[in-house]
Amino acid sequence: MSAICAFILTFSTLCASRVVSGVLSGPTKVHFTSYNMNLVLRWDPPHGAASGLLYTAEYKSKVSAGYSIGCVNISTLECDLTSLNEPIFEYGTYFGRVRAQSGSETSPWVESTSITMDKETVIGSPNIYLSSNRATIEVSIEDPVFALSSLRRVYSDITYNVTYWKDGQDEKAITISSIQQNRIVVDKLDPLTKYCFQVRINKQLNPTEPSTSVCESTGSEEDIPWVGVVVTFVVLGIAAALVAVSVVYRRSIYHFLCPKDSLPEHFKEYLLEQPNSTIYKAMQNPQPPEIIADVIVVEGGPLEVTAPTCIKQPDITVDQR
Template sequence: MSASISAFILTFSTLCGSRVVSGVLSPPTNVSLTSYNMNLVLRWDPPDQPASGLLYTTEYSSILGYNVGCVNISTLECDLTNLKDSISEYGKYTGRVRVQLGTESSAWVESNQIALDRDTVIGAPDVSLFSNGATIEASIKDPVFRISSLRDVYNLATYNITYWKDGQKKKNRSISNVQQNRVVLSDLDPWTTYCVQVQISTEKHPNPNPTHSVPSAVVCESTTIEEEAPWVAAVVTFVVMAMAVAVVVVAVVYRKRISHFLCPKDALPEHFKEYLLAHPNYLDMRNSHPPKEIFDPVSIIADGSILEEGLPLEAAGTSCSQQPDTT
């Protein structure tokens, strides 16, 4: 008899899925509250032996008590940041979730407690490189927070920059505690490819240990020829301007001579004039008018012969050229 009762209870428990013998739903498992770039997300796993059609309801607590989160959802996470009017970047929060099936509900399962400014995971910064001769300029952009901004929450945030020759990461060099978001790497070799990675470091009182962001993606850029010193360009500019001023002064002072040299008067040398005066035939030919042309009028008179109608020109010409027979 006892064996039959045990078999019935086991069968009933299997059919009911996540329900236990008492009829109460099994609660969700592995409930955790996480934060990435100042968001607030509650995650969990379904109950052991879950039944179909389960729904979940979440709540989160602050200093004012529990607030309603996501209600009757089927997914296994709830983004509480969507309720950002009630979320503060300096708040401490705990989440909880329960299972619902019809009119039945499981017990609440609470998560860990987190402080957003202390426990959030700071995402990787965005890094861009620009080559300028034998130097490389790194431009750094902070990650975007769901609530507030990086500089508003961590006013002592700095950058740790690591760079190395491509393929020689073990020989990397570092620059720490950089506050500017644009940094020039100047101690580089020309015509060489360098790779750069940046990580954000934050310090917040009273925690003396800094926290670090996710490292940025590795980006690489090549240097070119080493640029000349700035004073070289200044000297070259001064010399060019001095030469230009000297040319202008010379042009003003000797403008007449330069004008005569560039635009001489159109006059024949004296010995050419004497030669032409000694040979007047040239002057007569030069001053003579072209001769008057004489011509006689020419008239063309057509032949009086009449072409026979319908005959070709050759036949007509042949008949006209024949002489009458006098014999």
């Protein structure tokens, strides 16, 4: 009897292992990640799976009727959905699923949890730039670049927390909170001292990353900005040089600007020679016009002068034929 029971248990174990081995397990830890408004579906391979598996990933939004294809037959353990044909919206909620394939065997779909983009995306670190002037340091903040839209367009209410400390004394750091602008001037610092700064974007619902620490040294309180000194010195030097040149070479400059060129002698003779034209002579000695009148002699009487007479020309007709 014991032998029969042992045989039955062994047979059932072998059959059960065969059934399990014939079904490919699905991927594990299927989840979404979002960094600076990108959307990536990630997963781990099935437990005990051999190498060479291929994966297919699909996704859908909260308002979609069904899943859309994301990545097909890929060997990697992630699928970037940000740059697909169907756009991803910065305020959307999304779901995903993945299955594995080995030859003709296909695992069941494994679904992920949902993600809401604007509430769960990780906001990366900003870039900061420092410039010092005497005992003050100006901090300029550059927002991280988003895959979708921009930081200020998605989050209009964000602020910055600026933390600074003397180099080597980070335990005495000072934080300025709720700064809305991208530029701040920190004054009343110790002169000739190195300060380090770090900026974090303040957004309560989203995890954020602080910027890298950047350090800058302050100057002396009595320092005059060297750029202004150099520019002033150069301008005064150029002005003094121009005045000196104009005084020393004033005659040459005058003759250059107002030359006294003389015409050649044959040009002068030609221009001064009186023309021989009869018109020119008539213009020089004008004479009153002569009036010719008809004189008629009358016997026994005085002379009579009549007005000039005009001879009328006969009309000319054209014979038109």
